[in-house]
Amino acid sequence: MYHVDVIIxxxxxxxxxxxxxxxxxxxxxxxxxxxxSSAKIFRITLGVKNKKDAEKKVGEMCRKLLANPVIHxxxxxxx
Amino acid sequence: xxxxxxxxxxxxxxxxxxxxxxCEDEMYYSFERLGAKPELVHLKQLIKRKNLFDYHCLxxxxxxxxxxxxxxxxIFAALIKSRLVKEIKxxxxxxxxxxxxxxxxxVLVELGLLPGFDRxxxxxxxxxxxxxNRFECRPTLLKHENxxxxxxxxxxxxxxxxxxxxxxxxxxxxxxxxxxxxYLKRLIDNDQIxxxxxxxxxxxxxxxxxxxGSFYNIAGICNPEGNVFGMxxxxxxxxxxxxxxxxxxxxxxxxxxxxxxxxxxxxxxIRKRF
Numbered sequence: 001m002y003h004v005d006v007i008i009x010x011x012x013x014x015x016x017x018x019x020x021x022x023x024x025x026x027x028x029x030x031x032x033x034x035x036x037s038s039a040k041i042f043r044i045t046l047g048v049k050n051k052k053d054a055e056k057k058v059g060e061m062c063r064k065l066l067a068n069p070v071i072h073x074x075x076x077x078x079x
Numbered sequence: 080x081x082x083x084x085x086x087x088x089x090x091x092x093x094x095x096x097x098x099x100x101x102c103e104d105e106m107y108y109s110f111e112r113l114g115a116k117p118e119l120v121h122l123k124q125l126i127k128r129k130n131l132f133d134y135h136c137l138x139x140x141x142x143x144x145x146x147x148x149x150x151x152x153x154i155f156a157a158l159i160k161s162r163l164v165k166e167i168k169x170x171x172x173x174x175x176x177x178x179x180x181x182x183x184x185x186v187l188v189e190l191g192l193l194p195g196f197d198r199x200x201x202x203x204x205x206x207x208x209x210x211x212n213r214f215e216c217r218p219t220l221l222k223h224e225n226x227x228x229x230x231x232x233x234x235x236x237x238x239x240x241x242x243x244x245x246x247x248x249x250x251x252x253x254x255x256x257x258x259x260x261x262y263l264k265r266l267i268d269n270d271q272i273x274x275x276x277x278x279x280x281x282x283x284x285x286x287x288x289x290x291x292g293s294f295y296n297i298a299g300i301c302n303p304e305g306n307v308f309g310m311x312x313x314x315x316x317x318x319x320x321x322x323x324x325x326x327x328x329x330x331x332x333x334x335x336x337x338x339x340x341x342x343x344x345x346x347x348x349i350r351k352r353f
Contacts, residue, residue, distance in 0.1 A: 011256070013256050014207075014253070014256070015210060015251075015292070017208055017209065017210055017211065017212030018208065018212055020212070021212045064157065064160075065149060065153060065154070065157045066149060068150060068153070068189070068202060068205045068207075069202060069255075070202065070203070070204060070205040070253060070254065070255050071205050071207055071253060
């Protein structure tokens, strides 16, 4: 069994209003923040035989549902 | 009446719903008031018991299907893709109209049916989080920019401005950054741009006229063939004039609501074509 973390983040140059607003709020709380960007993590448990299969399957999931290729990059981390 | 003598009462509309869709009732009544035969069909019914080809038109309503998890419309689109992709592709190829409003537009984009440049249902665009990072709910002014390709707006004159309510958190239409110019040219060349957000003077303007920061102020587009159409604002919410926020302040009381013509247009297309 493998646990896989997938981070879905916005591509460079794509507006990230959630990040911008969070930065603003942190600034108002007195934190000096240079940049904030938002991302999403999906933690997926798979019953596959090896690490390679886990990576392949999750890659397919990203292409079919988890990420939109127009605005998202994704990073797969198998534990 | 078309060549075959088809009447509105012969036209069956499939309004597709799953958990979290809304405004499907308004859509249902919009078609019913015009004499057509709409039906609220759950996705599971369409997969297991019903046949898409029993209907003349497929409509995907607004809402927050499956809680907008992952991305707005993404799970609804994935469910359709997994079980109905062949039927929908054939339905579109045969010229039957498919319309999506709000969340329905997001579903059609996630499905790859819009903008539909390559006809292979690849995802070519996205409707992403509003620039304001919040739910934008207000009447918006839309300029009709189509030259007659879109079957859902054929009865609207080019340049006419409609007031339709917007209510969404993820309505910012975007192309991939490196293909923006190329894709925009294609949209224009194919006559795929239907509605753009404008100000009172009919000029494209920024926030709040454009509620989400949409690229090229795009509010609604159709596919190259014109029979698949999606828009963010809700035409079904302004079927009657008294549903307009300025109803009591204007002298337009005897007119129809601005959204009605969208439903009339698609029914006319079906009557003529089938």
